[in-house]
Amino acid sequence: MKYHGVTLHRKLEKNMGLLIFGILFVSSIGGLVQVLPSIFQESLSTATENSHLYTAVELTGRDVYIKEGCHVCHSQQIRPLLAEVERYGPYSRADEFVYDRPFLWGSKRTGPDLHRIGGKYSNAWHEAHLIDPRSVVNNSIMPAYPWLAEWEALDLGNIQSKMRALKTLGHPYSEEAIEAAPGQLEGLSQLYALISYLQILGTGLAEEYR
């Protein structure tokens, strides 16, 4: 045997346990060095003045957004590039997303970015747009969501269990807020909840960063 490495590898080729261990070892290094430190980096998970805790209605709206797959075509991530800031508003910051479970940054802009959509259009515009996009944007290719006006916000899972689950994960919901949640959703449509969520998107950014 000329090279030590060759001998070692011949052992590996004949020993399944070693091979499995080798694969596990070699493939976990990247995750341990690159992903694990990020999970423990507090600045990525600590709430600041830029962080917004979703109300019961907004949280329900966010779950409507996820259920309908809005994130498939819309990003929520404005990159620090001149053209993006000009088009969409101030670039996105990590502390704006600490209450986002899951994150909804997206990977494709078939439609425009939505991170700073909050407050840009009226509720009436959003309602018309969601029910029939082409009634307000001529050549839009967005699907219509007429059913959202008929579906009840309360039908989208138990809001109290949702808030309790998030509380376990560190979202500071008070017991009063959790108690009051079902009452706040009473009689609202999923369309209304979704619009409430869209209207709050990106508006939490403190004045000095705008």
Added chain:
Amino acid sequence: MTNREVYHDGVVKRLVQFSIIWAVLGMLVGVWLAAELIWPGLDFGQFWLSFGRLRPLHTNGIIFGFGVSALMATAFYSVQRTSNVPLYMPRLAWIVCYGWQVVVLTGGLSLLAGWTSSKEYAELEWPFDIAITIIWVCFAVVFFGTIATRRIQNIYVSNWFYGGLIIVIAMLHIVNNLAIPVSINKSYSIYAGAQDAIVQWWYGHNAVGFLLTGGFLGMLYYFLPKQANQPIWSYRLSVVSFWAFTYTYIWAGPHHLHYNSIPEWVQSLGMVMSLILLAPSWATMINGIMTVSKAWRKLTVDPALKFIVLALAFYGLATFEGPMMAIRSVNVVSHFTDWTIGHVHSGALGWNAMITYGTFYFMVPRMMGTELYSIRLANIHFWLALAGTMLYIISMWGAGVSQGLFWLSIDEIGELSYSFTDVMASMVPYYGLRLLGGLVFLTGTILMAYNLLRTMYGRNTVQVSPPEVLDEIRGTAHNPNAVMGVEPAAGKGGVPA
């Protein structure tokens, strides 16, 4: 060894059939989605036909239905033959086969119902995540059990890639899907915001890496030498590229988050490792091309080999394009655009689907002990697949590069040159061409389905016994290629001297 011992090919055949069904259905959904982007009314006001729900069905159906069923089929087929022993726990293999199909079917329906975690390629909610984990462990037991009971000393290289697929995907799947369940159809990720993004793309990129690349390289290392009737050009190069690939790929995920709200060092590291990844990727491609280089003549008449070699070419293209798109200054243009969609499809259509088709054309006639129903149809399929893939990726290059540049364009007084809707409206010709490409590719796949089902119709799998183990492969001499039983052709170009 008793004489009654035979390879378990029935389960392979069934997995091939399921894989073909998912291929046709998954691509049909893809074509429908392409049409919806031109005519948004095609959802007919039905929530379950809406783009946001149908698109994850397409990706999951193709990756987990078509892709994983094909990986299981080819892994079961080749691990028996490279270990010289029938499958370990064949009943469990059948449970894996049917269990997986049930998960794909019910999981697909759940996506239409709006059950989704939203994480790309990991959309299925927690009950399905648990079911996938259980089936995956059973898959590992069958696969590694077969290797453990092998009658040959060396573990052949294709098995390392399949092994890497099983181990790494298990790790990624479990870590990325950790969540707190709220109800049967809803859970919240234990990670939030930027951290969730980093974990998700560590998963997302390596699902592409170890499933769509590594797993399918397992196919390449068994079926290419076998069909070309040539040993691997450099076994040592395959060793080196395997470990380099396994080590490097896992770092590359953050190139999906360039200029996003994550630490810059994570992005830069992701970019550098993506560039380094070009080396093991192309080492494998060169190894494959050199392996087939003594059998070029066979390429003109053998549809299975044609598909495998064309797949290798697209593998080279996609693994070059990927690192280029991972460069931050290129990514500024390509991110969020259809260029990414095109890149994924040069991999998914050109590499994954083509090599799978090659292995199916290889395995089905052999397992049935007959000739392929129609070589002519297979050749037509080949050209349709090539044309469809080219139409798809060229149209998406056009669409993606224009989107990227138009969105970033700023005029001399510092105003945006184009509104978002103007750019969107200019996509119609590209989207039309893409729809055509998808249709052409789907047509080829349907031809294959017909061809293979006719080949299988009314026949059972033939009973193949493991050959007598020869001393040279039992392991005294170090010759890892020997297990393949391929005869290198004398003389040039595969023509016997």
